Amino acid sequence: MAVPKSGSTNIIVRVEMDKASAAFGRIAMAIGDSGGDIVAIDVSGTGKVTTIRDLTVNITDTGAKDLIVQVLNKLPGVKVLQVSDQTFLMHLGGKIEVTPKMAIKSRDDLSRVYTPGVASVCMAIHEDPSRAHTLTIKRNTVAVVSDGSAVLGLGNIGPLAAMPVMEGKAMLFKQLAGVDAFPICLDSQDTEEIIATIKRIAPAFGGINLEDISSPRCFEIERRLIEELDIPVFHDDQHGTAVVLLAGLYNAVKLVGKRLEDCKIVLCGIGAAGIACTKILQAAGVTRIVGVDREGAIVRGNDYTHDAWRWYAEHTNPDKESGTLSDVIVDADIFIGVSGPGVLSRGDIGKMAPDPIVFAMANPTPEIAPEEAEGIVRVIATGRSDYPNQINNVLCFPGLFRGVLDCRASRVTEEMKIAAAKAIASVVGEDELNEQYIIPSVFNPHVAEKVKEAVVQAAYASGVARRRERGF
Numbered sequence: 001m002a003v004p005k006s007g008s009t010n011i012i013v014r015v016e017m018d019k020a021s022a023a024f025g026r027i028a029m030a031i032g033d034s035g036g037d038i039v040a041i042d043v044s045g046t047g048k049v050t051t052i053r054d055l056t057v058n059i060t061d062t063g064a065k066d067l068i069v070q071v072l073n074k075l076p077g078v079k080v081l082q083v084s085d086q087t088f089l090m091h092l093g094g095k096i097e098v099t100p101k102m103a104i105k106s107r108d109d110l111s112r113v114y115t116p117g118v119a120s121v122c123m124a125i126h127e128d129p130s131r132a133h134t135l136t137i138k139r140n141t142v143a144v145v146s147d148g149s150a151v152l153g154l155g156n157i158g159p160l161a162a163m164p165v166m167e168g169k170a171m172l173f174k175q176l177a178g179v180d181a182f183p184i185c186l187d188s189q190d191t192e193e194i195i196a197t198i199k200r201i202a203p204a205f206g207g208i209n210l211e212d213i214s215s216p217r218c219f220e221i222e223r224r225l226i227e228e229l230d231i232p233v234f235h236d237d238q239h240g241t242a243v244v245l246l247a248g249l250y251n252a253v254k255l256v257g258k259r260l261e262d263c264k265i266v267l268c269g270i271g272a273a274g275i276a277c278t279k280i281l282q283a284a285g286v287t288r289i290v291g292v293d294r295e296g297a298i299v300r301g302n303d304y305t306h307d308a309w310r311w312y313a314e315h316t317n318p319d320k321e322s323g324t325l326s327d328v329i330v331d332a333d334i335f336i337g338v339s340g341p342g343v344l345s346r347g348d349i350g351k352m353a354p355d356p357i358v359f360a361m362a363n364p365t366p367e368i369a370p371e372e373a374e375g376i377v378r379v380i381a382t383g384r385s386d387y388p389n390q391i392n393n394v395l396c397f398p399g400l401f402r403g404v405l406d407c408r409a410s411r412v413t414e415e416m417k418i419a420a421a422k423a424i425a426s427v428v429g430e431d432e433l434n435e436q437y438i439i440p441s442v443f444n445p446h447v448a449e450k451v452k453e454a455v456v457q458a459a460y461a462s463g464v465a466r467r468r469e470r471g472f
């Protein structure tokens with residue numbers, strides 16, 4: 001496929017052309033007039049009456065896509081069947097596959113990997129279940145489990161629609177840390193059913209990464225699974241996010257010359273990510289945290305519908321600040337957004353203390369776009385890959401699970417999370433630290449390695465590592 005020019009993208013327009021009435025010249029002209037440039041043409045099917053062509057069209061303005069479809073559909077004998085872009089093409093047929101580690105080339109091989117040879121391995125595990133770690137995929141495999149109830153910031157889009165995110169997480173596990181991960185999207189949003197299902201599939205896995213399960217159900221699901229399973233269970237949106245947030249803040253406050261413990265932090269979106277971020281900040285010594293959700297600041301004394309918010313009201317906002325985000329953001333040193341798009345305005349940033357730090361982490365659309373905050377913010381970070389300072393849990397979960405699998409940890413402790421945060425922050429050298437670089441890139445090969453080392457060391461120190469390892 002032709003490589004798109006910088007700042008442009010290729011789309012594939014599949015058109016059905018009536019042989020008698022459609023003229024290719026008109027199609028080419030219509031595409032050109034709508035801001036597209038045909039860079040390749042493939043015939044994908046031809047019949048007696050019609051022919052189907054895939055036109056690869058380079059566009060520089062994303063709006064051109066809709067215009068092209070509109071004008072083509074108006075041409076005589078032309079019908080647009082489908083439009084794909086690079087992103088959709090990368091998803092065709094899914095993004096991962098299962099690959100055997102060896103080929104079965106002979107009857108002898110067959111009799112070892114399958115019956116009868118496999119039977120002796122099954123019996124060895126039956127007699128000593130701990131051998132499942134060495135004789136099956138369990139030692140290197142994690143289940144990425146979602147119910148599709150809080151997918152990115154897209155909301156409750158269900159298990160089928162959640163799959164592309166879970167496949168993406170599985171790719172990142174493998175590429176960044178060599179961990180095999182299975183995307184599993186459950187067709188239930190019932191807490192007890194989810195717990196029971198995960199418990200039933202757990203034997204195959206060395207760890208469970210819960211993903212995009214909405215709050216407050218996610219707290220109960222994680223708590224029960226941690227209690228009832230003997231493998232680590234980690235809700236990525238809570239703890240992965242919290243770890244990376246803390247890493248970013250360690251470096252951001254260093255850059256602006258403040259102490260994290262002294263900062264006033266306003267955190268918007270008191271859900272899975274928001275509550276975990278609050279708890280890790282408290283563990284790091286921050287006391288002045290004001291949480292805001294749709295109805296405004298969470299304040300002690302108000303009546304809240306669920307335990308997580310009742311806990312929040314009791315343990316945050318010491319000065320009982322109330323009102324909207326715009327009210328409580330006055331004099332805040334740091335804004336953290338794990339809520340939804342466009343929640344923070346330029347005017348809000350203007351009310352913050354000098355050298356404001358803004359982490360607008362909602363995906364895919366942040367609480368404020370970096371362009372909008374330009375000039376009035378000292379440090380801005382988002383969850384996205386297309387801006388500097390990507391605060392995203394992908395910096396944590398691959399290395400963290402590499403570590404817990406390697407030392408066969410029974411669970412993930414607070415010490416392991418803080419160690420992971422410090423490890424991520426440490427990848428940015430003192431001489432490299434600047435407003436555009438407070439957090440290492442996802443592609444920095446040192447991140448997963450450092451996180452793994454820190455997590456393993458903390459797991460041994462916390463007494464949860466179950467594998468004897470030299471050096472610890």
Ligand SMILES: NC(=O)C1=CN([C@@H]2O[C@H](COP(=O)(O)OP(=O)(O)OC[C@H]3O[C@@H](n4cnc5c(N)ncnc54)[C@H](O)[C@@H]3O)[C@@H](O)[C@H]2O)C=CC1
Pocket residue numbers: 150151152153154212213214215236237238241268269270271272273274292293294295337338339340341343361362363364382383384391392393394
């Ligand atoms: N950058 C990263 O690594 C991560 C980013 N996120 C993002 O954080 C957001 C929240 O994710 P979760 O905590 O998993 O979801 P959640 O559904 O558990 O919590 C979201 C909370 O934000 C609140 N909220 C939504 N829109 C709001 C608004 N306009 N104003 C105030 N509060 C609002 C909701 O009421 C809810 O309490 C999502 O956009 C998600 O993509 C989540 C995890 C990791």
Ligand SMILES: CC(=O)C(=O)O
Pocket residue numbers: 151152153212236237362363383392393394
């Ligand atoms: C990054 C991530 O896990 C989320 O936005 O939900």
Ligand SMILES: [Mg+2]
Pocket residue numbers: 152211212236237
């Ligand atoms: Mg997530």
